[in-house]
Amino acid sequence: xxxxxxxxxxxxxxxxxxxxxxxxxxxxxxxxxxxxxxxxxxxxxxxxxxxxxxxxxxxxxxxxxxxxxxxxxxxxxxxxxxxxxxxxxxxxxxxxxxxxxxxxxxxxxxxxxxxxxxxxxxxxxxxxxxxxxxxxxxxxxxxxxxxxxxxxxxxxxxxxxxxxxxxxxxxxxxxxxxxxxxxxxxxxxxxxxxxxxxxxxxxxxxxxxxxxxxxxxxxxxxxxxxxxxxxxxxxxxxxxxxxxxxxxxxxxxxxxxxxxxxxxxxxxxxxxxxxxxxxxxxxxxxxxxxxxxxxxxxxxxxxxxxxxxxxxxxxxxxxxxxxxxxxxxxxxxxxxxxxxxxxxxxxxxxxxxxxxxxxxxxxxxxxxxxxxxxxxxxxxxxxxxxxxxxxxxxxxxxxxxxxxxxxxxxxxxxxxxxxxxxxxxxxxxxx
Numbered sequence: 001x002x003x004x005x006x007x008x009x010x011x012x013x014x015x016x017x018x019x020x021x022x023x024x025x026x027x028x029x030x031x032x033x034x035x036x037x038x039x040x041x042x043x044x045x046x047x048x049x050x051x052x053x054x055x056x057x058x059x060x061x062x063x064x065x066x067x068x069x070x071x072x073x074x075x076x077x078x079x080x081x082x083x084x085x086x087x088x089x090x091x092x093x094x095x096x097x098x099x100x101x102x103x104x105x106x107x108x109x110x111x112x113x114x115x116x117x118x119x120x121x122x123x124x125x126x127x128x129x130x131x132x133x134x135x136x137x138x139x140x141x142x143x144x145x146x147x148x149x150x151x152x153x154x155x156x157x158x159x160x161x162x163x164x165x166x167x168x169x170x171x172x173x174x175x176x177x178x179x180x181x182x183x184x185x186x187x188x189x190x191x192x193x194x195x196x197x198x199x200x201x202x203x204x205x206x207x208x209x210x211x212x213x214x215x216x217x218x219x220x221x222x223x224x225x226x227x228x229x230x231x232x233x234x235x236x237x238x239x240x241x242x243x244x245x246x247x248x249x250x251x252x253x254x255x256x257x258x259x260x261x262x263x264x265x266x267x268x269x270x271x272x273x274x275x276x277x278x279x280x281x282x283x284x285x286x287x288x289x290x291x292x293x294x295x296x297x298x299x300x301x302x303x304x305x306x307x308x309x310x311x312x313x314x315x316x317x318x319x320x321x322x323x324x325x326x327x328x329x330x331x332x333x334x335x336x337x338x339x340x341x342x343x344x345x346x347x348x349x350x351x352x353x354x355x356x357x358x359x360x361x362x363x364x365x366x367x368x369x370x371x372x373x374x375x376x377x378x379x380x381x382x383x384x385x386x387x388x389x390x391x392x393x394x395x396x397x398x399x400x401x402x403x404x405x406x407x408x409x410x411x412x413x414x415x416x417x418x419x420x421x422x423x424x425x426x427x428x429x430x431x
Contacts, residue, residue: 041118055092082413164415202242217238
């Protein structure tokens with residue numbers, strides 16, 4: 001057994017949860033190795049938030065924060081009591097990362113660069129002298145009873161550790177390396193794995209006009225999901241148009257429930273551009289604009305109502321109004337049609353995009369098989385979990401990365417403490 005391949009704690013997965021876990025275990029005094037299948041660490045981290053990195057959500061009250069995790073919040077309470085939003089902000093601020101808080105409590109680096117978050121984690125691991133093995137993925141994990149004895153890499157090398165932390169992620173953005181490898185190993189070992197499925201995922205829309213809106217963001221609108229003429233859910237926020245349909249935080253947070261509704265029939269999204277205006281108030285506002293600009297063509301004044309220029313011709317077309325019509329000639333029926341469209345812009349959902357386009361996937365290790373206080377497996381005495389490999393649903397808005405920081409910290413701390421209890425390797429490793 002080569003001593004260079006023996007560690008107190010071995011972390012598998014070099015994403016945000018794995019980097020935090022490795023850094024924390026090293027900070028606690030463990031000799032730590034980290035294995036990453038890619039040639040470099042943090043590929044998905046550098047993509048988060050469109051490259052800006054929404055690193056947490058500024059809800060310092062743990063109970064309020066965990067309400068966003070619904071039924072999984074109770075499981076996470078112990079972990080967040082050890083390391084929550086407050087501790088995360090202290091961690092990054094102490095390492096000279098300045099942050100800012102935006103709409104909905106979303107916290108970003110002040111410089112809008114995900115690379116600055118990555119740099120903090122990289123330095124954290126360097127301080128603890130974490131040994132990184134990159135570009136050489138794990139191919140198999142070995143067990144002896146309820147102990148993980150070793151892992152074998154692609155090149156045939158075997159690595160040994162007193163404690164193993166699995167932080168291989170889910171199956172979202174497989175181009176970053178999240179291809180579900182950890183799930184396969186766990187099933188071979190005897191763990192249950194709930195099949196992953198898209199959780200926070202954009203929607204494909206049937207209407208052709210949506211594609212012409214690519215890149216456009218509508219802010220402070222109301223979005224309702226209708227089925228069989230009934231409103232099934234409503235949220236306020238923003239929507240981002242894409243080449244295939246719609247995305248953005250509000251849509252992502254609705255996608256899970258919309259996916260369930262699609263199982264039972266057609267789903268229509270209804271956009272209310274003016275949620276703070278009733279039909280009567282909006283009618284009055286439009287009349288004022290038309291009267292003030294009565295000698296101008298409607299296409300030249302609709303911008304006073306519509307905040308996005310590229311949306312103006314679509315609004316007029318869908319309302320049945322000739323864009324060259326003068327304001328003084330717009331009929332009452334046309335005005336009412338305009339109001340009806342602005343208060344109820346329909347979009348028929350074609351489908352949810354697949355796992356490969358999902359921001360987050362649900363599924364993974366069921367929480368019944370994990371100790372909530374330590375993130376340790378209930379089946380294996382020296383196996384710990386961190387990050388997306390756990391079956392925990394959460395919304396968009398900084399909650400996913402905070403889950404990584406919290407579970408990574410707790411797993412790193414617990415794995416180190418476990419290693420300290422063992423003076424020598426088990427007999428099964430002395431071969």
